[in-house]
Amino acid sequence: MTTIFAKIIRGEIPANIVYQDDLVTAFRDINPGAPTHILIVPNKVIPTANDLTEADEAVAGRMMRVAAILAEREGIAASGYRLIINCNKHGGQEVYHLHMHLVGGRPLGPMLNRAA
Numbered sequence: 001m002t003t004i005f006a007k008i009i010r011g012e013i014p015a016n017i018v019y020q021d022d023l024v025t026a027f028r029d030i031n032p033g034a035p036t037h038i039l040i041v042p043n044k045v046i047p048t049a050n051d052l053t054e055a056d057e058a059v060a061g062r063m064m065r066v067a068a069i070l071a072e073r074e075g076i077a078a079s080g081y082r083l084i085i086n087c088n089k090h091g092g093q094e095v096y097h098l099h100m101h102l103v104g105g106r107p108l109g110p111m112l113n114r115a116a
């Protein structure tokens with residue numbers, strides 16, 4: 001299975017990659033919702049959060065750790081930020097390659113639109 005994110009990870013299509021290691025790749029979102037909007041993605045295709053297995057615990061942990069590293073690097077660790085993983089239709093997932101959004105750089109407001 002391949003995804004647009006897999007192509008970015010392999011360098012087949014351009015992206016603003018800000019971090020890459022043996023388990024994860026991080027790049028700036030093409031349509032940012034805040035001054036910092038970075039996607040942290042497993043190098044292997046895991047379609048959704050539902051598909052995480054015990055064998056993926058290292059990669060899931062690395063995603064969290066890299067988020068903290070990049071937040072520090074972006075200068076938003078102290079002011080604060082939000083980490084988001086959307087899953088399936090109700091979660092608003094658009095790309096079926098697991099990814100964590102690191103969003104910050106301005107006050108983000110309430111987490112959910114409670115009117116929906």
Ligand code: AMP
Nearest residue numbers: 004015028029030031086092093094095
């Ligand atoms: P989600 O709704 O959680 O699946 O989010 C998918 C995100 O991927 C959106 O915020 C898009 O703006 C972003 N995105 C889609 N294509 C690209 C791309 N080629 N490079 C960077 N970000 C992308």
